[in-house]
Amino acid sequence: MLRQKTAKTREKRLQTLSAYLGEVHPLLQDLGQDDVSQRIRTFSQSSYDEIIYILRLLNKIEDAVTVIHAPRGCGAAQLYLNAAKLNRSRWAVTNLDERDTILGADTKLRETVHALYRRYRPSLVFIVATPAVAINNDDIQSVADELGEELGIKVVPVYSDGFKSKSALTGYDVALHALLKYLVVKKPEGRGRYLNLISVAEKGEDLAEVQGLLHELGLRVNVLPDTAALDNFAEAAQARFSIGIDPDSSDYLGKALASEHGVPFVQPSLPIGIEGTHRWLSALGKAAGVTAAVDDLHGLEKGELKALIKKAKLKNVRVYISLPASAALGVADLVEELGGEVAGISVDQVDSSHARQFAERLAQKPDLQLHVAQGQPFEEANILQRVKPDLYVGGFGQPVLAAKLGIPAVSVHRVGLLGYGGVRRFARLVSKALRNNSFVARLAAGAGLPYHDAWQKKSPNWYIKQEVK
Numbered sequence: 493m494l495r496q497k498t499a500k501t502r503e504k505r506l507q508t509l510s511a512y513l514g515e516v517h518p519l520l521q522d523l524g525q526d527d528v529s530q531r532i533r534t535f536s537q538s539s540y541d542e543i544i545y546i547l548r549l550l551n552k553i554e555d556a557v558t559v560i561h562a563p564r565g566c567g568a569a570q571l572y573l574n575a576a577k578l579n580r581s582r583w584a585v586t587n588l589d590e591r592d593t594i595l596g597a598d599t600k601l602r603e604t605v606h607a608l609y610r611r612y613r614p615s616l617v618f619i620v621a622t623p624a625v626a627i628n629n630d631d632i633q634s635v636a637d638e639l640g641e642e643l644g645i646k647v648v649p650v651y652s653d654g655f656k657s658k659s660a661l662t663g664y665d666v667a668l669h670a671l672l673k674y675l676v677v678k679k680p681e682g683r684g685r686y687l688n689l690i691s692v693a694e695k696g697e698d699l700a701e702v703q704g705l706l707h708e709l710g711l712r713v714n715v716l717p718d719t720a721a722l723d724n725f726a727e728a729a730q731a732r733f734s735i736g737i738d739p740d741s742s743d744y745l746g747k748a749l750a751s752e753h754g755v756p757f758v759q760p761s762l763p764i765g766i767e768g769t770h771r772w773l774s775a776l777g778k779a780a781g782v783t784a785a786v787d788d789l790h791g792l793e794k795g796e797l798k799a800l801i802k803k804a805k806l807k808n809v810r811v812y813i814s815l816p817a818s819a820a821l822g823v824a825d826l827v828e829e830l831g832g833e834v835a836g837i838s839v840d841q842v843d844s845s846h847a848r849q850f851a852e853r854l855a856q857k858p859d860l861q862l863h864v865a866q867g868q869p870f871e872e873a874n875i876l877q878r879v880k881p882d883l884y885v886g887g888f889g890q891p892v893l894a895a896k897l898g899i900p901a902v903s904v905h906r907v908g909l910l911g912y913g914g915v916r917r918f919a920r921l922v923s924k925a926l927r928n929n930s931f932v933a934r935l936a937a938g939a940g941l942p943y944h945d946a947w948q949k950k951s952p953n954w955y956i957k958q959e960v961k
Contacts, residue, residue: 493751494673498650499665499744501657503530506743506843510658512864513871513953516854519862523847535955538867541654544569545663546620549692550650551581553671554721555615557608558583561601561632562622563593582612588624596628598635605639605647615722617647618670623654646722648674659841660866664692665744671717672748675725684727686712687780688734688755692741694718697908702737702763705773705911709785717745729753733779737910738762739845740818761849763910764822765829766794766801793912804919805926806832812881814838814872814890815904821849823885823909826918835881840866863952869893873941874952883922898936900925 502508507523511531522528543560547569550558558581560566567585584607586592586600605617617639621632632649640647650670652663689706691699699718706713714731716724728734733756734749736742746757758779763772770790777786809832813820817839824834834857842850842864853860861879865871873893876884884894884901891901902925908914941948 493748494669496669498653499662499669502659502662502665502841502843503528503657505665506845508657508659508661508841508843509864510841510866511956512842512862513875513956514861515858516850516860516862517858519842520847520851520854523842523844529958531956531958533868533955534957536868537870539658540660540866541569542657542660542663542666543620543622543652543654544572545660546650546652546667547581547583548573549664549667549717550618550620551583552718552720553581553616553618554719556581556618557612557614557616558618558620559601559604559608560585560620560622561588561597561604561630562586562620562624563588566622566624582608582614584608588628593624593628596630598630601630601632601635602639605635605643609643609645615645616675617643617645618650619647620650620652622652626653646674661740661841664741668692668717668745668748671725672745672752675722676728676749676753677726678729678753679726681730683732684714684730686714686727686731688728688731688746688749689713689715690734690736690742690745691715691718692738692745694737694910695906695908698737698910698914701908701911701913704913705763705769705789706776708789709773709777709780709782711776711780711782729755731755733758735759735776735779738816738818740816743845762818762822764819764914765826766797766912766915767829768822768825769911769915770794797912797915800916800919801830803923804830805923806830806883809833809882809926810835810879811883811885811922812836812838812876812879812894812899814884814886816840816887817842817846819909821846821853823904823918824853826909826915827885829915830919830922832883834860836861836863836875836879838863838865838872838875840864870943870947871952871955873897873943874948874950877948878952883926885922893941895932895935896941898932900929900932 507528564585564587586604636647636649734746735758736746749755750757760772760775763769773786777783811827811832812835813823820837820839884899888905891903894901902921
């Protein structure tokens with residue numbers, strides 16, 4: 493797995509689909525095939541690139557600097573992370589020009605690494621290759637090896653090629669591949685008395701919630717890659733086992749530690765909702781030998797949540813969910829626990845790892861419509877006008893369209909959803925949105941969507957076509 497220069501695309505590794513609209517059953521049939529039938533968009537409003545996900549992950553590594561080996565426009569990805577307050581890293585861009593893309597830019601790369609090292613004295617340098625570097629064929633590996641020996645620190649090449657995959661989450665795999673290949677080392681001492689908690693993209697509140705549950709169970713954890721330092725990676729290969737929080741982002745790291753270093757990997761679904769949290773903790777408890785403690789903790793928390801569930805006002809409320817796939821499936825279960833009904837789901841991508849959960853949801857709601865898209869709000873706006881849900885749950889910036897249609901909407905972008913605490917926070921959030929809907933009513937009366945009526949009369953999947961092989 494780690495012998496390759498970089499990670500496989502998600503389309504090859506997980507049969508990932510980035511475009512789909514329709515019932516769940518045909519999708520599950522496709523995901524069950526060895527070669528899934530891809531859908532393509534003949535028009536795309538916007539989408540993320542994998543380099544944003546690479547940088548988002550690398551930014552969280554302690555005592556590191558990042559060199560983006562690219563034209564300066566690629567640095568805009570870091571500026572986006574700065575604006576979204578997702579950046580804690582020190583970084584620079586090599587500012588390649590036309591000459592560099594033809595003749596190579598090894599010298600610029602060396603100078604940039606030296607400049608960052610003199611300024612910050614880090615213990616780790618990441619060199620992120622971009623599609624532009626694939627053109628000039630710079631030998632980044634040799635530069636990294638030479639600079640690592642010269643400076644006495646770890647210099648890690650990260651190979652991104654944003655043109656190969658339509659799934660931006662491939663960026664997480666690319667970054668994790670590099671971290672595993674260059675930082676995790678097998679030691680001869682045997683297993684430690686701790687477990688690896690794989691947290692790639694969790695909000696601070698969610699990570700704290702999960703760590704709090706593990707503390708209640710008396711378990712020691714090694715958290716990585718989120719906020720990890722070199723020592724965390726050095727210890728990863730000695731853990732009793734690894735458990736991932738979010739399957740959409742932790743899958744690659746967990747499987748690689750298992751295949752390369754023999755660390756058992758446990759990957760339950762996201763701990764969202766009362767029973768969802770119990771399932772996650774039960775899988776953990778079985779691996780760690782603390783099943784009785786898990787059942788005791790669940791019984792206590794469930795008892796305390798009974799009154800909250802009775803007060804939650806989601807009975808007969810139709811909810812549309814637009815979140816990453818694992819989070820959307822978890823929130824769907826939580827909505828139903830609180831008495832609501834799932835009216836539809838939009839996810840950024842779907843792959844074979846989601847098949848079991850979607851099959852379970854299909855059994856409950858055979859006519860459920862699934863929309864797969866990242867950065868296509870015009871499609872989602874069209875769907876919302878047809879579905880007319882009573883409540884919309886989305887991520888960063890997404891609820892705006894629903895609000896302009898007069899639909900009470902909440903953003904969970906900065907709200908911790910995981911664990912028993914997440915149930916409390918979510919219930920309060922949606923209850924408040926349903927009680928106070930005068931704002932969205934006014935917004936709908938005066939604002940309106942930016943799309944022409946002619947487009948809105950089209951089918952929402954107008955631009956989604958079956959790929960011809």
